[in-house]
Amino acid sequence: MSEKLLEDIEKRLNAKTIHDLRQVARAVGVPRPADGRKERILEYILQIAEGKSNPVAPAVRGAHPKSAEYDRQLVADILRCREINLSDKDSAEEKPVELSVASGAEFSSAGILEKDGDKWFICGSCDIAVNPQFVQRYKLREGDCVSGDCTRAEGGISVLSSVNSVNGVSPDSIEGRADFERLTPIYPDVRLKIARGGDDITGKLIDLFAPVGKGQRAAVVGKHGTGKTAILKEIVKGISFNHPEVKIIFAAVDTAPEEAAEIRRTFSGCDVFTSPFDAGADAHIRTARLALEYAKRQTESLKDVLLVLDDLSKLTRAYNSTGLVSSELSTSALDSAKRFLAGAKNAAEGGSLTILTALNPDGVLTDGAAYYGLKDLCNMRVSLSSELARSRIFPPIDIEGSYTNGDEKLLSSEEIARAAALRGKTYAEVVGILKQS
Numbered sequence: 001m002s003e004k005l006l007e008d009i010e011k012r013l014n015a016k017t018i019h020d021l022r023q024v025a026r027a028v029g030v031p032r033p034a035d036g037r038k039e040r041i042l043e044y045i046l047q048i049a050e051g052k053s054n055p056v057a058p059a060v061r062g063a064h065p066k067s068a069e070y071d072r073q074l075v076a077d078i079l080r081c082r083e084i085n086l087s088d089k090d091s092a093e094e095k096p097v098e099l100s101v102a103s104g105a106e107f108s109s110a111g112i113l114e115k116d117g118d119k120w121f122i123c124g125s126c127d128i129a130v131n132p133q134f135v136q137r138y139k140l141r142e143g144d145c146v147s148g149d150c151t152r153a154e155g156g157i158s159v160l161s162s163v164n165s166v167n168g169v170s171p172d173s174i175e176g177r178a179d180f181e182r183l184t185p186i187y188p189d190v191r192l193k194i195a196r197g198g199d200d201i202t203g204k205l206i207d208l209f210a211p212v213g214k215g216q217r218a219a220v221v222g223k224h225g226t227g228k229t230a231i232l233k234e235i236v237k238g239i240s241f242n243h244p245e246v247k248i249i250f251a252a253v254d255t256a257p258e259e260a261a262e263i264r265r266t267f268s269g270c271d272v273f274t275s276p277f278d279a280g281a282d283a284h285i286r287t288a289r290l291a292l293e294y295a296k297r298q299t300e301s302l303k304d305v306l307l308v309l310d311d312l313s314k315l316t317r318a319y320n321s322t323g324l325v326s327s328e329l330s331t332s333a334l335d336s337a338k339r340f341l342a343g344a345k346n347a348a349e350g351g352s353l354t355i356l357t358a359l360n361p362d363g364v365l366t367d368g369a370a371y372y373g374l375k376d377l378c379n380m381r382v383s384l385s386s387e388l389a390r391s392r393i394f395p396p397i398d399i400e401g402s403y404t405n406g407d408e409k410l411l412s413s414e415e416i417a418r419a420a421a422l423r424g425k426t427y428a429e430v431v432g433i434l435k436q437s
Helices: 002-014 018-028 038-049 072-092 132-138 201-209 228-242 257-266 281-300 312-320 331-341 367-377 386-390 413-422 427-436
Strands: 106-116 119-123 128-130 145-152 158-166 217-221 247-255 271-276 304-310 345-347 352-359 380-383
Touching: 002 038, 002 072, 002 281, 018 038, 018 072, 038 072, 072 119, 072 271, 106 128, 106 158, 106 281, 119 132, 128 132, 132 158, 201 228, 201 413, 201 427, 217 228, 217 367, 228 247, 228 304, 228 352, 247 257, 247 281, 247 312, 257 271, 271 281, 281 304, 281 312, 281 331, 281 352, 304 312, 312 331, 312 352, 312 367, 331 352, 331 367, 352 367, 413 427
Parallel strands: 128 158, 217 352, 217 380, 247 271, 247 304, 304 352
Antiparallel strands: 106 119, 106 145, 119 128, 145 158, 345 352
């Protein structure tokens, strides 16, 4: 596994400019990164990733770096690769496993628990190795948010030395918690209101023609340029405004760095998982998986959770990736995307996980095949009109093509009758009527 990760890291490093490479080098502990040429810096970073060279503490003297911005996903992968290699080396030497680590400075950290093969990590600002005995003792699961004390041991490895909390509560108190897979699924029967009042036409259109229920598998469907991400954001803003009790998790994969930064600014109160477009298919899949597992763990506490994925077409492309561009969608890639959607659940025992995503019905390569393989699994759909989008009309919602299966469980009889009457009118007429309501 570490060989494949190292190969991916080297590929991403080679694509960096000398400035960006120096920022990454400074973050992982390359000595005097500003003084070296690209080849030397690249070689030293790879030696750190392989566990052949030890990182150094950043210099505190001299001029400050011009920027503190760097590819944090790449840095995290470099440190994770180092920990895997050093852990493999320790295993080969048959060193005894200990829960406490004797050397290095103590610090506190928190992050999402991830399993990679038979190894466990806490994913945060840097990956932290977790002894499997902690997992067994506290019955931890992938996606748990774990906070604890850590130790940086010899060789720069960060190791969890004690667990202080799991998902915000004492680790002892999670014993006997519900198992997401055993929660009983029922049809969505409680509506999540989108409209924020006033001139919020987007919210009013969705609430009436394609209402969102707790536990829904919801999709915003539109071609490139119709504003799918903008509609996703409007739905999230509406749910956040009307239902502050709902925990919102936003996952953006294969996205531009500026888009990821904008999502973090816009949804500062949400948990945001991002994987930039230069991170590679493995990183996109890993990010989406962690976001879903994290959402499941929150639902096990009987919370109402909204997981937003931008978007499922991109994630399916990542599942389908074999290192070569292909116009055919594999069965395994489609099955993986179906398993992601299957995570949505309205639990009879309490709590719900609503999944909201986007699909491209006529995109490049595999998007069209993914859409036709997944569209019937989504029981709520907001369709976007390319014609309205080209006319700069927002929201470009195709009223006839937008619907929710079983909307009678979410709407009153008066709302159902009103929606049926308005579907026969033009877009302009419908918007005019809703503005007056």
